[in-house]
Amino acid sequence: MSDVAETLSRWLQEYGSPGANAAELLCDRHDPAAVAFRFVDVAADGDPSCTTTTYGDLAEGSRRLATALAGRGIRRGDRVAVLMSKRPELVLTLLAIWRLGAVHVPLFTAFAEGAIRLRVESAGVRLVVTEPAERPKLDALDGLDVLVTGDAFDELVAGSRPWADAEAVGGDGALLQLYTSGTTGKPKGVVVPVRALASFHCYLHHGLGVTPDDVYWNAADPGWAYGLYYGIVAPLLAGRANLLFRGNFTPASTVAVMRTFGVTNFAGAPTIYRALSKSGAVEGVTLRRASSAGEPLTPDVVAWGEKTFGTPIRDHYGQTELGMVIGNHWHEDVVHPIRDGSMGRALPGITADVVGGQIAIDATASPLFWFAGYHEAPERTAERFTGDGRWYLTGDTGRVDPDGYFFFAARDDDVILAAGYRIGPFDVESVLITHPEVTDVAVVGRPDPEGIRGEVVEAFVVTAAGVTADRHQALAGELQALVRDGYSRHAYPRTVHFVPELPKTPSGKIQRYLLRDR
Template sequence: MPVPDPAHHVRDWLATYDTPTTSVAHLLCDRHDPHTVATTEIGPTLTATTLTYGELAHRSRALATGLADLGITTGDRVATLLPKGTDLTVTALAVWRLGAVLVPLLSSFAPSAINERLTNSRARLVVCDDEYRTKLDPTPHTTPTWDIATTGTHPLRPGDHTLTTLTQHTTTPTVTDTPIGGHGTLAILYVSANVGPPRGVPVPARALTAMHAYHHYGLGVRDDDVYWNTADPGSAYGLYHGLISPLLAGHGSLALRAGFFDPELTLDVLGLYGVTNLAADPTTYRTLRAATKTLPPEVMVQRLTSAGEPLAPDVIDWVADVFGVPVRDHYGQTELGWCIGVPNGDTPAPATPLVPGAIGPALPGWNIQVLEAVSDDPAPLGTYGRIAIDLANSPLAWFEGYLDNEAASQVRFTPDHAHYLTGDTGIQDRDGQIFFSTRDDGAIRTHGYRIGPTEVEAVLNDHPAVEECGVYSIPDEIAGQLIGARIVPAPGHTATPRLADDLKEWVRTRFATHAAPQVVDFVDELPRTASGKMRRSRLR
């Protein structure tokens, strides 16, 4: 049987998702068989709660009615501080029914980081799990302008709402879905920057085309698959392909409601629920390798995908040996979706096999070029340059700029806007395969999270015992990278192990658990250039 033409599929999806009348809730829920399971939430004890598309439609309409009663309307920003599972799925659909904008937040963030993103996004409402409610308490430095709704049955603070009360309507919910069109914003996600505060990425509804294409071709999810994406819904991979793309395709997906990654629990879920298609970050595979010698016989995964950072060759070899199938290493960004790698889906067989060291060619719907280092001309094949997206020949590209940040937006494009600049460097061979070299932006990737060094430095510099500091990455076999900090103590403060522990906790409680330095060293001065600029390459 001939393989469908990917270009034809992309054109069909664009024609469906990029229209003046695009309704996100219709595309993700209402057009599907109401009896099909939309999502299965798995608790820490491995008990399951399922939600069909029909139940999702009813519950999201009821919540949308409650949100409308609070004044939420088209274009309003509604943030979520929720774990993976049914509450998040229902809330997201309710927000999109109203034509509002979802702002998913990482639960590992400290109150200050959450407040920064809520303020920048101009959120009207935060829907949070009871466990995270204290992170939204006012501080002397914050003046909340948003309402709060929790997942509990009783308000935890005066003035709080609950999802239970918001969905209690004596009549059938009658909210009319609001189309936002292909260029309307469905979500805002935040990415860490090497310099400056996090940047908001508005995601338009037409980006659904890129998500569906990657779900079908990159991940290769089929109608009979048991699909599980382990990424946090506050991240792009977790939102785009843990929540949105399975719903868009009418597929079911698993959502494990648990804390930090547990390799034994992961293996239990793979076996007990018969997962056939797994998408995860490299830390998941590295941790499984460290804790697993052989797989339980009930684990029968058929397609594996990794995203977030390049997988080391030894991890790739281990996965192939233990799982019996290859792991496909894919590249993408919050601003793009996923655009490079060997597909897991039904594309024609590649003309040439994957070359060792390469991540793969462009995925369907994308055209990748490597540009010269000092000009915007294509670099000769086999030479290093800047990895870029050829926008005229990449119908899945959708990013237009950061939220209220023109300066940061401009550096993402060549002056003629013909190319989007990824910030990565590498080589492209004659077969179109990409070999990565380095990242230009200096971000640290740890345990699947992306951290800007200056964000951690800003928090550390607020500590009275810190005169100045420099943050750097430390290679790690499991985490990929860990965070290290060089500290110049302020006058009157002594470098001690206790101060080092205090500084780690300072970052943990004021920024994010995953951003706390693993190593804190004290120095008399930081390495600097003749002009006084810190030399990050020397911090190690």
């Protein structure tokens, strides 16, 4: 058996066993003096500073917080949502949730009340842990128990006795419940079992090639799958410290963090790399490894990365339902040359192909495949699999060459990829249509004219009778604010077009490709 196969076998057994204990696997088994996370801030003068959290800090604090959460009635299987930025309390809270055998439901801090309500109600959330700046978004959710960070939170943790035991939910027990972007309807719940940790560990080790001597920085937000799976969970599994940057992204701040902390292994969305490439701010930064995920990476950015960082930027592919499954892997046991336009080859433990024009994963021949179906949505689950249950269909079209290199073509579900975020048109349309002066609406993604964000959201609006052209400018602003303030900041339409009617098929379906081609 090869080293890769032996490693996979060990992880599958360890993370899939009936006695698998998330708190033990993610925290308690590590050296208590080892650094788990570096929380980075950038001061007004541009100089980064950081505070560190060790595994010992996390173990002690999460045990005490687990006692406090249990005192609020949280038990095994309960859903606990966390609406929090990248701060020490975030990781502490997640570990406390897992000690009780409860399930973490992530809430992105850019969400407004509408997106939060959908996830909280769908998951049956018992408690939300948040921070003062985000607390007002929860005011309209009647009867919801809320715990807010701050002095009272700190006193609650310090004053609680450490929770004695950690609940072992086993490999099939639920760890996380995330939601998809909602491209063909409401966002769908994805329950992540503990055994999925084998897949996450495999990608960190083989896909990203993170080693003990790396200074690792996954810049994705943990409110979404890539940042949660590989910026929080996988580093904890492997005992590899990750940087959690608490500021807003700018090319200057990113370069400052890289320089100050000597980052060697960086992972982020293509929009980060594009912005860096156009900024002229990247000087004196050398990376050992650079990886990209979230949308296709263009060859010019790959070439820029090699020239600037001394290493190419390797493209990787995955989904909320899968984790990362295809990539231009870094580890020496599985590394292969990059081919222009290719997102690479299947990760060890994954068998992939193209079925009916879609990129597909063989569920029967992929020991790292863990998706069992959408939460309380059997019909939506059935749409993802072939009739015999063998193939999981990603909904993304593409091709594979004879050497096993995959090439992405398009998103079947019209997902919009803006600044690394997957945005479902239906979600945005559902907000816009609530305006009394809107009678019909369609949302599409169009190439960003500045070449930085990948795509931008654009809306095509049919107005009610009596709305004249001199009203359009003000109405466009109202519609943008409606999405930005009522749903999510990253999803508002950058441009609003007013049209007399929308192109539709005879059955009434909007032909979005015609709008994109305008």
